[in-house]
Amino acid sequence: QRQMAEAEQGLRAALEASPRHTAARDLLAALLLERGRMDDARQVLEQGVTAVPGQASFVMLLARIYVEQNAEPKAIALLERQRQGAKPDPDTLAFLASLYQRAARHSEAIAAFKDALNLRPMEGKWWLGLGISQEAEQNWNEARFAYERVRGTNVESRLERYAEQRLAIMRTK
Numbered sequence: 808q809r810q811m812a813e814a815e816q817g818l819r820a821a822l823e824a825s826p827r828h829t830a831a832r833d834l835l836a837a838l839l840l841e842r843g844r845m846d847d848a849r850q851v852l853e854q855g856v857t858a859v860p861g862q863a864s865f866v867m868l869l870a871r872i873y874v875e876q877n878a879e880p881k882a883i884a885l886l887e888r889q890r891q892g893a894k895p896d897p898d899t900l901a902f903l904a905s906l907y908q909r910a911a912r913h914s915e916a917i918a919a920f921k922d923a924l925n926l927r928p929m930e931g932k933w934w935l936g937l938g939i940s941q942e943a944e945q946n947w948n949e950a951r952f953a954y955e956r957v958r959g960t961n962v963e964s965r966l967e968r969y970a971e972q973r974l975a976i977m978r979t980k
Contacts, residue, residue: 811838811841811842814834814838815835815838815839818831818832818834818835818838819835822835822851822854826854826858827858827859829855829859829862829864829865832851832852832854832855832858832859832865833864833865833868835848835851836848836851836852836855836865836868839851845872845875845876848868848872849869849872849873849876852865852868852869852872853869855869856869856885860892861889861892863889863896863899866885866886866889866899867898867899867902869882869885870882870885870886870902870906873885874906879906879909879910880910882906883903883906883907883910886899886902886903886906887903890903890919895922895926897922897923897924897926897927897930898923900919900920900922900923900926901919901920901923901930901932901933901936903919904916904917904919904920904923904933904936904937904940905936907919907940908936908939908940908943911943913940913941913943913944914940914944916936916937916940917937917940917941917944917946920933920936920937920940921937924937929960929961930960931956931957931960931961931962931966931967931970932962932963932966934953934954934956934957934960934970935953935954935957935962935966935969935970937953938950938951938953938954938957938970938973939973941953942973942977947977947980950973950977951974951977951978954970954971954973954974954977955974957970958970
């Protein structure tokens with residue numbers, strides 16, 4: 808009912824009583840972000856990652872906040888810890904791969920993209936990311952294969968065109 812202060816107070820009370828209450832923590836973080844209180848949301852999520860290690864929703868949102876706050880190394884470290892946990896989530900792996908790619912850590916990006924694609928092989932944007940990192944590592948055949956795999960996936964047409972452009976260039980390598 809848009810009674811944000813009361814909602815925040817109630818959610819904080821719920822977390823005080825039960826720090827592992829994931830729904831309350833997710834809702835509080837979303838409320839804080841909606842109100843533009845990114846630092847407070849970050850703190851709530853950091854506490855959540857401590858209270859409930861491996862909770863994917865906390866990890867992903869916290870990593871996105873770190874990226875927004877220009878703390879990509881913290882986001883990478885957080886996602887790497889998540890990757891070491893139980894069953895890996897393909898979205899988490901792909902996000903980690905994209906951060907590796909942005910940090911020019913292409914061999915690590917390749918491994919993470921491959922892990923994500925093993926779990927969800929029809930993600931065209933991940934094939935494209937894999938191709939970009941393979942190309943950066945001068946793995947021409949692997950880059951060509953990745954760009955070819957973009958075809959037939961449910962990817963935006965501009966990304967498919969980019970893959971086709973890269974394929975044309977790869978043919979000369």
